[in-house]
Amino acid sequence: MDPERLYIDYAPALYRYAFHQCGDAELASDIVQETFMRLIRQPPRDVSPRAWLFQVATNLAREWGRTGTRRERLLKIVPLDAAHSDAPRGPDADVLAREEYVVVHEALARLPERDRTILLMREQGFTHAEIAAAVGTTTKSVGTLAARAFTKLRTLLPSIRPS
């Protein structure tokens, strides 16, 4: 296990994941930092480092969520510094892309934590077996749960107006 390599390969992805889990850019940075510091202190054994990293990040985001303010933050924070694209766009396209970003981000925030975790892990390219292990279900159920989560998300989208 090479922490340097793991950091290069996974830090940006872990940040995206953490940001959509907690809705706070600063906290997401802290989660990434803390996750990798734990990796250095107690390297995982007999488990895929990638799965371990995302599991620790999920736990950290959940831990913070116990303060009771998490959902409020998820719903209220407009990710000022969150939307980003490498491709140059015109101002109108920029505004539209940003609005779309905020809408999807907020809809994700309104999902139950397990649904959000499933969608984000799927987006991150985890297999259904890995997602099942992370959220405590069977591999075959992940497809059904993810499809239901997408349906919930679709029903939430029209109610959200970008601020």
Next chain:
Amino acid sequence: MNSNNVAHSLELAMAPHVNDGDLLRFDDAELDAGERARVLRHLASCTHCRERHDALRTIAERVHVAYQETFVPPVLMTAPWHRSAAEIRVANFGAGARRRQASGRRVLVTAVRAAAAVAMIAAVAAASTPVRKWIATRHQPSGASIHVPRPAHVRGESPTSLPSHMASLSFVSSSDVLTIGLDARKGDSILVHASNSVAVRVRAQTTGDEPTLIAMPDRVQLVSAASGVTSYAVEVSPQIRIIEVRDHRRVLVRLTRDALEARGGWQGIVP
């Protein structure tokens, strides 16, 4: 219609629709060959399932695009074990501040955090690694006229391509002051993330050589002296009334929004 076609039509008519879970497992390549063939066969002839499949793909694509659009702060380009103690402490302090913000003291805490962050950077920088001297002047070198063009294009390559030798800037903002810290230690981390609410949006691009710092009423940017390429552009929110440039020990420049607007900007050479 021959008997084979009839049999095929009957088979399709009797085949149950593919459920959403299997449609998603199909997209995720989680079905075995037999199941996959069954889904493919069914989709080829069932409009109802094709429409559901398209709807599922559309929403999944929207999530995918939003997820990929998420901006990753440049500070994350450096692993925490390579960052200075000051920067890591700033990050930890930020976490503490958030908890306090939750109790309803947001404005006060933000101001305290900003002040403490700057103080910590200053204290640690003064006590530990020597910081290369940065000189920021109000003018270009003698003989050159001051020209501060509004950047036409601040987008660029992904922050992941940011080179490690890039000089670092830190941005800390309270309710109305944006503090920019300059730090030239090579290989050090790039950015202490700015305030979570009022201040800045960070864009990063690759750069090469010694940069020039340009402050405009609505943005601060770091431009390569040789190529003119923007390395950082930070959008400054209207609430920010003062921009300070520090070298960790002292304030090099203190700019008010009014002055920036009156003069059309400020430019500092960083040799």
